[in-house]
Amino acid sequence: MDAILELCDISKDYPNQKALDRVSLAIPRGAFFSLLGPSGCGKTTTLRLVAGFEQPTSGEVRLNGSTINHLKPYQRNVSTVFQNYALFPHLSVQDNIEFGLRRRGGANIAARVGQMLDLLKLTGKERRRPSEISGGERQRVALARSLVLAPDVLLLDEPLSALDPDLRKQVRAELKSIQRRVGVTFLFVTHDQEEALSLSDQIAVMNRGQVEQIGMPEEIYLHPRTRFVASFLGRMNWIDGAGVRPEALRISREAAGNGLCCHPATVMGSVFLGNCVHVEARLASGETLVAEVPRLDARFATGEQVHICWRPSDEMRFPGEPP
């Protein structure tokens, strides 16, 4: 695998806190790679180290095989899309997009800017100021401003979080198609597991300054390696130290044998979600589970006695970790 960006054993200490603890990552060329984790897990710090805004306490950042630790942000061929976009308010859309090209010098500025305006559907907005365009357009200007430089890696710091939920899903799809078209490696930071799962070729799940697991979305969702990863991605029921996904649970009125684990339970309530129903049930041991069942099956009244069953192979166990 050809890695365009490598983080080797990176640690970052702040006076009162260890932000990153021996993080190693290899981002494949052309990949859409996500750093996923809760706030404070070190994902943004990782991004800032790559951009050059922060220096690692120890470890090495390598771009195209050579170390870039000593390079200033303006000397690195990476570019950042900031969370609030950080567009220059006193410059027009066109001047914002040209800014980097003019600083770095180069030919065909007008043609390259025109190409970006076209790719990001910004034609006609060139003369506007950032305050005069919509949130989605601002996000596209931020993308254009960075992509026009043809960076080795594009760093995106929660670029969808400032958008309305409606717009977010639409922009998400656009982002993926833009990445495919330009072929630039994306390093995408997010705390939203749905975003990470739907967009990424690979995901690194981070927690407390460490990488917990790296893998493809399916792999991480279906075979989480740690308890943290299992509960951070998707919903998880915990029964006797084993995790079972809601969609792996089945509810029936009779105990069904044939190799399933079955426990008697009481229905506590259900939530209709359109395509499925979440049934909440309490086991005799007092644990409450959520089962995701197809809506046709879901005719369970609150208080009804049922059996909750799952295949033993759907259980996820994390030996050596405290429950």
Added chain:
Amino acid sequence: MRRLRLLFLAPAGIISLALLIAPLAIIGGYSVLTRGAYGGVERPWTWESYRLLLNPLYGEILFRSFWIAIVSTGLCLLLGFPLALFIAQSGPRKSLYLNLVMLPFWTSFLVRTYAWMFLLRDTGLINTALQSLGLIRQPLPLLYNDGAVILGLVYGYLPFTILPIYAALERLEPCLLEAAADLGAGPWSTVARIAIPLSAPGIWAGAVLVFIPTLGTYLTSDLLGGGKTVLIGNLVQNQFTTARDWPFGSAASIALMAIVLLLLMALRSRGTQDLL
């Protein structure tokens, strides 16, 4: 509600009426009267004082005043902007540095100007030190020239540029500077293309706050210029003291004010288009 608002606005209104508008009206009135035999003013009404101002000698004084004010303002901005930028980026040390900037205000401007005289004169600290080190034989002419006046003005008014520029830079989002660096702009380019344009209202405020008082200065030019550097402020002062020509002093003040006002209005209407 409306009455309450008037009540609270009244003190400021009365003060500005009594201490600003009224004296101005009086000066305006004096400027079109005749000089009294022992100071003061007499009738008849006349434009004589204004006609006198057209004398090229006064044009020269006005020109010199503008030149010194422009140089002082320029130097204040040149020194003040980097300092303001430094303070704005100093994190928790900000308030310490701001207090240091304001520290000179704790003593009187007059005393501080005298202190410069003690430093700059022939037998002053600087010349004595340089002589005892053997670097010079004759004392350097540091005092009683335009350079000394500009030095005193820059020293006195520097805080008035630092504070508004600092306030503007402080509001600047740090991520804009990071974004500039990220897009390939070096430190100088980032300052020139992002920090300066986005703090322009503060720079403008700082420039006006220095330019106006330095244009009308008389104390600094009197003490550090040694009377050789006659500025429009000294001219006005003279008319009310030794020369006892109140109408002419009043006319000179009004003329100066009119020129400054017109200049600011002209610059402002051009400047704000870029700023907003």
